[in-house]
Amino acid sequence: MSDTSNQPDGNNTFIENLIPSSFYLIIREERIFIGLIGLFFLIAGVTFPYAGIAMWVGFFFAGYSAIANDSIQTIGTFLASNMDKKWWHLWLYIGGIFLVVVTISFYVYDGDVSYQRLTSKGFDETPTSFTFLQVAAPIFLLILTRMRMPVSTTFLLLSCFATDAEAIASVLGKSLSGYGLALAAGLIVWLIVTRWLEKRFAQGEPHPAWLPIQWITSGSLWGVWVMQDAANIAVYLPRSLEMTQFLIFALFIFFGLGLLFYLRGDKIQRIVTEKSRVTDIRSATIIDFIYAILLTYKLTVSTVPMSTTWVFLGLLAGRELGMSIMDKVDMGKPMPVVIKMIFKDLSYALFGLLVSILLAISINADVRAEILNMIGY
Template identity: 40%
Template sequence: MNELIVCLGFFIAAYSVIANDVIQTLGTFISSNSKTKWWFLWAFAGTILTLTLFFGWYFNNGDVSYGRLSQIPLPNPLPWWYLLAPLSLLIITRFGIPVSTTFMILSVFSSGQLIEKMILKSIFGYVLAFVAALVLYLIIAKKFESKAAIRLMDKKKQKPYWLVAQWFSTGFLWSQWLIQDFANIFVFLPRQLTISELGIALIVILSIMAYIFNVKGGNIQKIVNQKSNTQHIRSATIIDACYGVLLYLFTILNDVPMSTTWTFVGILAGREIAIKYLLEKKQLKTTYTLIIKDLAKVNIGLMISFLIAYLIQFLKA
C-alpha cells in the first residue's frame, strides 16, 4: 500500500507540477516558436532536463533535488492523505490557475519553521523580480518593445540572431528552474534514488512533458499569451534571460525551496507596467487589473496549501 501511495504521489505531483510550472520557463518559448514542431521543442527541453537531472543525481549522491529536500524527510509509512496536495494541484491546474506548486506540494511535508522561510524567500523573489523587471523595461521598452522597434527588427532580418539567443536563454532558464523545482516533483520519492528509480522517473517526466508540448502548454499558457509581445522572439528572449538570472541568484543564495511562480509573476507584472507606462498609457488601468488578478490566482494556491497542511496535521493527530 505504501509503495502504491508513493508511486501515485510521484506521478500526480510530476504531472501537476510540470503542467502548472513549466509555462513559467517554457511558455514564452512555446509562444514564440508556435510554428516549430512540438516534438522538436520537446526534444530540446527533454535533453536539458535529462542532463540536469543526472548531474544533480551524480554529484549529490543520488539526491536529485540539489539539497532542497534535505530539511524535508519522507514519512515512512506514507499515509494516503498526503495525496491530497498533488490532487488539489491537479484540479487547480485543469482550471488554468498558476498557483505555487512549492507551497501546494512541499508545505504538507514541511515544518512550520521551514514554511515560514519558504514564504519569506518567495515574497522576496516576487518583489525583487518586480523591481528588476520594472527598472529593466523602463530602460529598454522603447528600444525593444515598441511596435516600431519590432517592425525595424523584422525589416533588418535580425530574427535569426535572436532565435539563437532565445534557445540559449531558454536552456539556461530551464536548467535553473529544474534545480529549484525538482524538489516539488520528487518529494514523494526516496531522498536518494538508485539508477533504476532515476531511469523510471525520467521516462515518466519526459512522457508528461511530451503531452504538455503537444497541447502547446494548455490553459495556463493563456496567462503568458495575454502579456505584451510574448510571442515575439526578442521579447521572449529578454524575459527568459531575466528570469534565468534571478533563479540562478536564488539557487546560490541558499537551498530553501521557494515559489518560482511568484518570481515569474513578478517579472511579468513589472515588465507589463513599464511597457504600458511608456508605450500605452491608456491601457495602464487595465494592466493593473490584470496584475492584481494574476497575483490573486497565485495566492489561491497559497491558501489552499495551508488548508491542506492543517488538514493533514489534524489527520495525523
C-alpha cells in the same frame, strides 16, 4: 412524418433548468477531465495506506501536475514564440536538458535529484507513510491548472510534507522576497528597454540570429528552474534514489513533457499569451534572460525551496508596469488593465497559498498546532 432531430431533449431541458447554463456548458465541455479527476481521487483513496505504492502514485500525479502548472514560467514564452516549430523538436530539446540536469544532480549528490533543495530543515525526511491528502494534493493542482490558475507548486506540494511550520515560513519568506525582487527588476528593465528595444522590435522581423540566442537562453532558464523545482516532484520519493528509481523518475517526466508540448502548454498557457508582445522571439528572450538571472541568484542564496511561480509573476508584473508607464498606446496596456491583470495573477497565487496551508494543517498535527499558536489560538 415530422423531423424531431432539432427538437430539444426533454431530459436535457430538465437538467439545464436545474443547473445554470454556463455551469452546464462547463460540465459538458470538461466531462472527460472531470471523469479523470474522479478516477484519480479514487486511486489516491485506494493506494494511500500502502506506502510503497502511494509513493509512486503521488509522484506520478505530482510529476505531470507540477510540470503542467509551472510550464508557463520557463517554457511558456518559449512555446509562445515558437508556435511555428514542430512540437517534438521543442520537446526533445527541453526534455534532453531535463535529463542532463537531473542526471548531474543524481551523481553529484549521491542519488538526490533536487540539488539539495530537500536537505533543508522540515523537508529532509523521506516519507514512510502517506495520508490521503498527501497523495491527492497534486490532483487539486491539476484542477487549479485546468482553471488557468498559476498557483505555486512549491507551496501546494511541499507544504503537505513539511514537518514543522518554520519550514513553510522559510519557503514563504524566500518566495515573497523573490516576487518583490522580480517585480522591481522587471519594472526597471522595461522602463529602460520599452522605447529603446521594444519599439524597434515592432518595426521589423527578427534577425535569424535571435533563434539560437532564444533557444540557448530558454534552455539555460529551464535548467536552472529544474534545479529549483525538481524538489516539488521528488518530495514523494526517497531522498537518495537507487538507479531503477532514478530511471522511473527521469523518464516519466521526460515523456510527460512530450505530452505537454503536444498540447502546446494546454489552457494555462494563456497566462503568458495574454501579456504584451510575448510571441515576439526577441521580447521572449529578454524575459527568459532576466528570469534566469533571478533564479540563479536565488539558487545560490540558500538551499531553502522557493516558489518560482511567484518570481515569474513578479517579473511579468514589473514588465507590464514598465511598458504601460513608457508607452501604453503602442507597446503596453492601459494602467487600469495592467493593475487588474497583476491583481488577478497575484490573487490566484495567494489562493494556491491558502489551499496549501489548509492542506498542511489538515495533514500534520504538529504543523497545525504551530500555525494555530502563531495566530493566537
